[in-house]
Amino acid sequence: MANRNNKQRSRVVNDTHCTSFKVCKLVKLPRITPPADLYAALNNTSPQNNKLYNSYVNFINYLPHIKKIDTKYYSVLFRMLLYLEEHELQLTVTRHNLKNQKLKHVSGKFRITVPTLDEDDPFITIGDELTIHSKDLKHSYDFKIINIIQKEVYVAISDEFPISQLLENKVDISFHIVNWPLRCYHYVLDNMCHYNLENLINPKINTDHYTLSKVDLDWVHKSIANNEEQKTAVKNILNSSSYPAPYIIFGPPGTGKTTTLVEAICQIRKEYKSKNILVCTSSNAAADEITRRLLHLLCHKDVFRMYSSRKCCSDVDEQIYPISNFINDMVIYLPKEIFIWKKIVISTFVTCMRLVNLKLQNDHFSYIFIDEASQNIELESLIPLVITKNRTEATSHVQVVIAGDPYQLGPVITCKKIEHLLGRSLLERLMECEPYQKVNNKYNSRYITKLIHNYRSKEAIIYTSNKEFYEGDLLCFKKENTHSIISNWPTFSEKTFPVLFIEVKGEEIRTPRASVYNEREITAVRVIVKKLMNSKIGSREIKGEDIGILTPFKQQKIMIERYVQSNNITVGTIETFQGQEREIIILSTVRSKIFEHNNKRHIGFLSNPKRFNVAMTRAKDLLIIIGNPHILREEKYWYTVWQYCEKNNATIFVE
Incomplete structure (x- = not known):
C-alpha cells in the first residue's frame, strides 16, 4: 500500500x-x-x-x-x-x-x-x-x-x-x-455482491472435456516454438481453457513471462479480430513495457495506452505518446463512442477505475490480462473485473489471465499486524485452490503453466533460488562467457565463479529515521565499482548501465548513490529493483546484528524469503554479495548461498 x-x-x-x-x-x-x-x-x-x-x-x-x-x-x-x-x-x-x-x-x-x-x-x-x-x-x-x-x-x-x-x-x-486507491478497493467490495465473482475468488475444477490443440501456431516470437511451456500457455489462453476460472502464468524470474503475455495478446488479435483485450498492471513501468513490445508487433491503431491525469506528458515514452490518451499534452478520458473502438487497452489498475462511468457492455472485453499479479493486493486485481461488468447480466464472458510469481515481493502494507492478510495477492491465494494444485507432481496445464526456461542468468546465479523456491525446475539457457569478468583483478584472480561472496565485518549504524547503513560495506562497494569500470564482459568494456547496486536499506542506498552518480550506475532498494535486471549486480546486505523475538533468532528485514529471492535473481553475468556471513547464515536461505559460494571457492574476506 x-x-x-x-x-x-x-x-x-x-x-x-x-x-x-x-x-x-x-x-x-x-x-x-x-x-x-x-x-x-x-x-x-x-x-x-x-x-x-x-x-x-x-x-x-x-x-x-x-x-x-x-x-x-x-x-x-x-x-x-x-x-x-x-x-x-x-x-x-x-x-x-x-x-x-x-x-x-x-x-x-x-x-x-x-x-x-x-x-x-x-x-x-x-x-x-x-x-x-x-x-x-x-x-x-x-x-x-x-x-x-x-x-x-x-x-x-x-x-x-x-x-x-x-x-x-x-x-x-x-x-x-x-x-x-483505498476508495477504489471499497468500491470493489461495495459492488462484488452485484456480480458473479465466485468463479474468480474461489474457482473450481471444470468437469467439461477439454483437449489441448495439437495444431501449431504461426508464432510471433520464433523462440516460443522451442518452449513447450510457453506454447501450452498461449494455446490454452487462446482457447479459454480454464474459463470461467482464471488462467495463471507462473513466471519465475527470467523465464519469459512478459514474452508469453505479449505472444498471447498477438495470437488473440490474429485469431479473433472482433475481440477486445484489457491489460492491467500495478505499475506504469510494466504497462509501458508491454505497450512498447506490442507496438513492435501489431498495428499501432489497435493499441491504446491509458494514463492517469497525474501523469505528465514529459514522462511519456515518445514511442507510446501517439497511441496514448495524451492529446496536445493533456490527458483526455475518451467518451464511450470512441473508447469502444480501442481493441487493446493497457492501464494500471487504479487508472482503469476511470472506465466505470462508460458503462461498457458485459462482454465488451473478452480477455483481461493481469500482470505483476504478485505485487498488488487482491482487491486491486479485482478492479478490472468489477468495472467491466454490467449489473443487469448475471454471467461473465471474459477469460481472465493472471501472470506473476508468488515467490517474489508482494505489496507493501503499512499496518504490520494485518500484513499477512491484506498483503497477500490474488495470485498467491489462488495457487492454493484446487485447479492450481499439483497432482502427481504436475500442474494441470488447463489452468496453470509454470515457465521453467531461464534466459536471464548464469546457472550458478539462480542456483539457490531454483533450489529453495522453484523445486529445482528451472533450466538455464544463458550462454556462459568463457572469460570471467573478475579474473583480471589481482585480489580475485583465482575467482572464476559468477557468484562472489565478499565477507565484510562492518557495523550497521541506525539513523534517527530508523534506517541503517554500513560504512565498511560502502567502502567495499566503491572499490568493486572502480575495479568493474576497468574490466570487460567478454571483449566489451563494462559501462555504468551494466551495473546495478542493491541494498535492503534506504539509508545505505542514499549513501552509496552519492559515490556513483557520475558513473550512470543504478542504485536502489531490493523493492525498487523487482522486475529489473543488470549484467552485474552488487548486493550490500548491511546487517551486522542478530535479533531475538519470541525466543527466535532472526536478522530482521533480511529474514523475508521473498526479498532474498528478488535480490538473488537480478544479475545476468555476475552477482557480488557483500556482507557478514556469521550474521546472514542465521537464516537458511543466506546460509545456502554462502555455503554454495564457499564450496565453489567464491568467498573472500576483506579486512
Whole structure:
C-alpha cells in the first residue's frame, strides 16, 4: 500500500500541460469513514457504544491470529483491513505535521520546509493534500502538493487565498493521504455482491472435456516454438481453457513471462479480430513495457495506452505518446463512442477505475490480462473485473489471465499486524485452490503453466533460488562467457565463479529515521565499482548501465548513490529493483546484528524469503554479495548461498 509511484517527485506539475481534460465524466467515489466505535477503538477515544467498542478492540487484537480470509467473511474482513490500513497510513503521514511555521512565497507557490521528509518518501507524494491552519485568522485552507524537492514541499496558490495574511502569521500544517486507491478497493467490495465473482475468488475444477490443440501456431516470437511451456500457455489462453476460472502464468524470474503475455495478446488479435483485450498492471513501468513490445508487433491503431491525469506528458515514452490518451499534452478520458473502438487497452489498475462511468457492455472485453499479479493486493486485481461488468447480466464472458510469481515481493502494507492478510495477492491465494494444485507432481496445464526456461542468468546465479523456491525446475539457457569478468583483478584472480561472496565485518549504524547503513560495506562497494569500470564482459568494456547496486536499506542506498552518480550506475532498494535486471549486480546486505523475538533468532528485514529471492535473481553475468556471513547464515536461505559460494571457492574476506 505504501509503494506508490514516486516517479513524479522533483518535478513541478505544469497546469497547462499536465491537466486532465475530462471528456468523459470523472469517477466520483465517496470518502470512506470507519464506524464511530471502530474509529474510537483505533484512536483510543471515547466510544458511543461500549459493547461495540470492546468488540472492535477484541477483533483488532485477534487479527494477527487469523491465518487466511474465508470467502464466507470476505467482504466484512477486507473492509476492516482497509480501515486499519488507512488509519496506519494517516498516522505515518502525521509525523510530518508542523507547528508555528512561517510560509515562504516563491513564484506563485508556497514553499514549506519539512525536516522529517526523507528522500523518496513513499507517504508524501505529488497530488497529496495538506491543510494550513492560521490561528490568528481562525481559518483553515486546503492545498494540493504540486512539487517536492528534497525536503521542500511546494503547493499551488489560487487567487482566493489571502496570501499576504498567511505570510504575515505563523501557521500549523497537517498532511493528509489521498486515499484514492483505498476508495477504489471499497468500491470493489461495495459492488462484488452485484456480480458473479465466485468463479474468480474461489474457482473450481471444470468437469467439461477439454483437449489441448495439437495444431501449431504461426508464432510471433520464433523462440516460443522451442518452449513447450510457453506454447501450452498461449494455446490454452487462446482457447479459454480454464474459463470461467482464471488462467495463471507462473513466471519465475527470467523465464519469459512478459514474452508469453505479449505472444498471447498477438495470437488473440490474429485469431479473433472482433475481440477486445484489457491489460492491467500495478505499475506504469510494466504497462509501458508491454505497450512498447506490442507496438513492435501489431498495428499501432489497435493499441491504446491509458494514463492517469497525474501523469505528465514529459514522462511519456515518445514511442507510446501517439497511441496514448495524451492529446496536445493533456490527458483526455475518451467518451464511450470512441473508447469502444480501442481493441487493446493497457492501464494500471487504479487508472482503469476511470472506465466505470462508460458503462461498457458485459462482454465488451473478452480477455483481461493481469500482470505483476504478485505485487498488488487482491482487491486491486479485482478492479478490472468489477468495472467491466454490467449489473443487469448475471454471467461473465471474459477469460481472465493472471501472470506473476508468488515467490517474489508482494505489496507493501503499512499496518504490520494485518500484513499477512491484506498483503497477500490474488495470485498467491489462488495457487492454493484446487485447479492450481499439483497432482502427481504436475500442474494441470488447463489452468496453470509454470515457465521453467531461464534466459536471464548464469546457472550458478539462480542456483539457490531454483533450489529453495522453484523445486529445482528451472533450466538455464544463458550462454556462459568463457572469460570471467573478475579474473583480471589481482585480489580475485583465482575467482572464476559468477557468484562472489565478499565477507565484510562492518557495523550497521541506525539513523534517527530508523534506517541503517554500513560504512565498511560502502567502502567495499566503491572499490568493486572502480575495479568493474576497468574490466570487460567478454571483449566489451563494462559501462555504468551494466551495473546495478542493491541494498535492503534506504539509508545505505542514499549513501552509496552519492559515490556513483557520475558513473550512470543504478542504485536502489531490493523493492525498487523487482522486475529489473543488470549484467552485474552488487548486493550490500548491511546487517551486522542478530535479533531475538519470541525466543527466535532472526536478522530482521533480511529474514523475508521473498526479498532474498528478488535480490538473488537480478544479475545476468555476475552477482557480488557483500556482507557478514556469521550474521546472514542465521537464516537458511543466506546460509545456502554462502555455503554454495564457499564450496565453489567464491568467498573472500576483506579486512
